[in-house]
Amino acid sequence: MARRLLIVYGVLGFAFLYLPIAFLVLFSFNDNIIPSLPFRGFTLRWYRELGFDFVLHDALYNSLVIASITTATSTVIGTLAAFPLVRCTFAFKRSAQALMILPMVIPHFLMGVALLLFFAFLHLPLSRLTIVLGHIVFTVPFAILIVSARLYGFDRALERAAGDLGATPARVFWHVTLPLILPGVVGAALFVFTLSMDEFLITFFVSGQKGTLTMYIWSLLKDGIAPRVNALASVLLAASFVLLLVGGWLLDRGAAWRSAQGRTP
Amino acid sequence: MSRLVKPTRSERVLLWGLLPVAVVQVGLFVVPMAIMLLYSFWSTRNFQIVTTFTLDNYRAFFESWTYPRVLLRTLGTALVITAATLVLAYPLAYFIVRYTRRWQKVLLAAVILSFWTSGLLRAYAWMAVLGHGGIINKGLRALGLIDAPLPFLLYSPFSVVLVMTYFSLPFAVVAIYSSLEKMDWALLDAAGDLGARPLRAFWHVTLPQTLPGVVSAAALTFVPLVGMFFVPLLVGGSTSVMIAPLIANQMQAFQLGLGAAMSFIVALIVLAALALPWRYLDLDRLER
Numbered sequence: 001m002a003r004r005l006l007i008v009y010g011v012l013g014f015a016f017l018y019l020p021i022a023f024l025v026l027f028s029f030n031d032n033i034i035p036s037l038p039f040r041g042f043t044l045r046w047y048r049e050l051g052f053d054f055v056l057h058d059a060l061y062n063s064l065v066i067a068s069i070t071t072a073t074s075t076v077i078g079t080l081a082a083f084p085l086v087r088c089t090f091a092f093k094r095s096a097q098a099l100m101i102l103p104m105v106i107p108h109f110l111m112g113v114a115l116l117l118f119f120a121f122l123h124l125p126l127s128r129l130t131i132v133l134g135h136i137v138f139t140v141p142f143a144i145l146i147v148s149a150r151l152y153g154f155d156r157a158l159e160r161a162a163g164d165l166g167a168t169p170a171r172v173f174w175h176v177t178l179p180l181i182l183p184g185v186v187g188a189a190l191f192v193f194t195l196s197m198d199e200f201l202i203t204f205f206v207s208g209q210k211g212t213l214t215m216y217i218w219s220l221l222k223d224g225i226a227p228r229v230n231a232l233a234s235v236l237l238a239a240s241f242v243l244l245l246v247g248g249w250l251l252d253r254g255a256a257w258r259s260a261q262g263r264t265p
Numbered sequence: 266m267s268r269l270v271k272p273t274r275s276e277r278v279l280l281w282g283l284l285p286v287a288v289v290q291v292g293l294f295v296v297p298m299a300i301m302l303l304y305s306f307w308s309t310r311n312f313q314i315v316t317t318f319t320l321d322n323y324r325a326f327f328e329s330w331t332y333p334r335v336l337l338r339t340l341g342t343a344l345v346i347t348a349a350t351l352v353l354a355y356p357l358a359y360f361i362v363r364y365t366r367r368w369q370k371v372l373l374a375a376v377i378l379s380f381w382t383s384g385l386l387r388a389y390a391w392m393a394v395l396g397h398g399g400i401i402n403k404g405l406r407a408l409g410l411i412d413a414p415l416p417f418l419l420y421s422p423f424s425v426v427l428v429m430t431y432f433s434l435p436f437a438v439v440a441i442y443s444s445l446e447k448m449d450w451a452l453l454d455a456a457g458d459l460g461a462r463p464l465r466a467f468w469h470v471t472l473p474q475t476l477p478g479v480v481s482a483a484a485l486t487f488v489p490l491v492g493m494f495f496v497p498l499l500v501g502g503s504t505s506v507m508i509a510p511l512i513a514n515q516m517q518a519f520q521l522g523l524g525a526a527m528s529f530i531v532a533l534i535v536l537a538a539l540a541l542p543w544r545y546l547d548l549d550r551l552e553r
Contacts, residue, residue, distance in 0.1 A: 002463055003364060010360035013353070014372070016431065017379050020390035023400055027393065035393055037403040077289060080282035088276050100286060103294050105485065106535055107492020109509040111294070113516060113528045117304045118297035120521070137293040140286060169278075191381070198383035201494055201509075205516070217385055221499055225393045233386040240382050248374055 021237060028230035035227040046231035056216060056232070063213035066128060067196035070135040075189045077136075078143025079181075085144065086151040104141035111138060112205030119206065126208025134202040139192045146191060146251065150184025183250040190247030194240045298532070305526035312519050322526035332511070332527065339508040340534070342422070343490035346429045350486050351479060353430065354437035361438070362445045373442065380435035388499050391428045395419040395500065420502040428496050433489070437482040444478025445471075481542040488535050 027035035031043035050056060084090070085097065103111065115134050119126060158180070162172045200214045207215055213236075220229050305322055308315045326332050361372050379387075394400055395418045402414040417423045448471065456466035472479075494509040501507075508531060515524035 006356060006360045007364055009356050010364065010372075013357040013360070013434075014375065017376065017434065020387065020394050020431075021379075023394055024386075024390040034398050036396075036398045036400055037407065077285045081286040082282075084276075084279040084282050088279055090280065096283070099295070100290055103290065105488055105539065106532070107489055107509065109492045109494055109512065110528055110532055110535070111297075113512060113524060114297035114301040115293070116516060117521060117525060118293075118300045121300050121304075133293055137289055140289055144286070194381060198385070200383075200385050201492070204494075204513070214383070214385055217383075217389075218495070221385065221389055221392070221495075225389070225396060225398075229389060230393070233389055237382055237386055241378065244378055244381050245374075248377070252370075 024230055025234045025237070028227060028234045030227060033227060035225055035230045046227045047235070049228050050232055050235070053228075055211070056213075059211045059213045059216035062128065062210060063197055066131050066135060066212060067193050069132050070139060070196040071189050071193045073132075074136050074139040074143045074192050075185060078140050078188060078192075079147045079185055081140075081144050082147035082151055086148050086154075100144060101141050103138045108138065108199070108201035109205070112202045115202065116205045126206055126210070128210055130206045130208070131203055131210065131212065134206045135196045135199055138199070138202065139195050142195060143188045143192055146188035147181065147184050149251070150181050150187075154180060183253055187247040187250040190243045190250075194243050194247075197236075198240065301525045301532075302529055303525075304521055305529050307522050307525075309519060309522055314521065319522075322522040323530075325523055326526055326530065335506055335511050336508050336527075336530070338506075339491060339493070342425065342429075342505075342507070343487055343493070346426055346433060346490055347483055347487045349426065349430045350433040350437045351441075351483060354434055354441055354482065355479070357434070358438045358441040358445055361442055362448075373439070376435045376438050376442075380432075384432060385495060387432070388428060388496050391424075391431065392419070392499055395424055395427075419500055422502070422505055424500040424502075425493075425497050425505050428500050429490060429493055432496065433486045436489075437486050440482035440485055441475060441478045444475040448474050477542075484538055484542040487538050491531060491535055491538070 024035075027039075028046055029042050029044070030036075030039050031041040031045065032038070081100070085093075085100075090096075111134065115130070115137075116126075119130050124130060154177075158176050159172050162176045163169075167175065197213065200218065203212055203214055204218070217229075217232070220226070220232075304314075306318050306320070308317075308319050308321055357376075361369060361376075365372055392399075396402070397414040397419070399419070401418060402411070405411045405415070452470050452474070453466055456470045457463070461469065492509045493507055494513070497505045497507045498510055508527065512524050512527050512531075515521075515527065
């Protein structure tokens, strides 16, 4: 009885999570200027319109540049930090971890306000650089956590074996450590990339005149619903689903490798 | 075990890896927050910052009729949404842990996927569903159940609570899931064998064991809600003004000191809410 109720509830729960997105995609193909019922027929018109939207292309280009720089920087910084956090003990470790995690959990608008005032204080004009700095600070914690998860299941015996066989620390890192953590690092990079592409609130405060993809979407949403927006949203959601699924698959392979070693954390 | 021994030389080399992250987090988080605090004690005159210490901004906040009210409304709404989220999330997490077997990983991935995708786009999806021409109103009309669009569906406190609950649900499900997954189910069977009814067994066995998960889920849900921004602007009505959009307005109107003071008050509330589950949070394993 309780079991059956819970199963019904579970199905409803997932419907709640995914039906709005399903409708969004469905009505992006509707040949009707209102993305809603009735369904008048299938069209790709709204997708084609995106191809002529030069403001969109500009915004997309900006966002891709920002997300690429953010991803490269945050992933490297996060990976470097994950090693001491997993393998070393040091004074104030818990406080250091707390400080590192905080930018991930506090509301983005607080970071936006603080960064805006900080840049104003430094007389640094708002530009692509200020957006990148804002994105790095909130994505680094994610990179640290994802790479750390990979390092916890790491079999240190492999490194020691390489060392015993005469490899220098640099060679050990390059030939043993890096290949083993690479799926975690690439997974982290993919997750950070989608975070940066989708970030809204910090960007809102520190972007100035620089239009990013989310700023462009924001300007569209204020005008209400339109099938063009459905089409754009469907494309972007599909892109992040693919990136996240590949990232998740990479991280999961790491987990599978860990259990194969019989040292599930 | 390796944690108890003294770090070897190669491990001390690793500590240098903390340097870049320290530079980033201090330079782009701690210092900006300090600058924000500094600005909250400065005033603005004729679009110029006057750098003499004053408490005027805090006075302006607390003596205003609207600002504290907006803050209280934000906190109240956030509490309602947190409660709704926890109540909805717990059975969903329970369902995933207990009744899905082979599908467990897929379903958990589906939950996680939904919160990693753009919030702005998911808010838009709800605008389209709830709107006057949206599928709910059109559908109910087609079925002949209503004559006019339901007024409370969009641009109301209801829609803010609904959409924000939708946003928060995945966080809470994942947090509760990880504590349910660690649970010792034999204890539940034992309670049943000793004659406890399912609800009683849940109340005395399952819930206490998963309480850390529930508390951290509550904090992780509540904290972002205090900063809710585009959802109240997009789906809320005129009575749904929240604190973050209000502060954004202050910043755009160049009321930097007042905006900073209000932000600092919110930051204190956020830190207090995070301190609550602090001892439950396993920082080494905070995988969201």
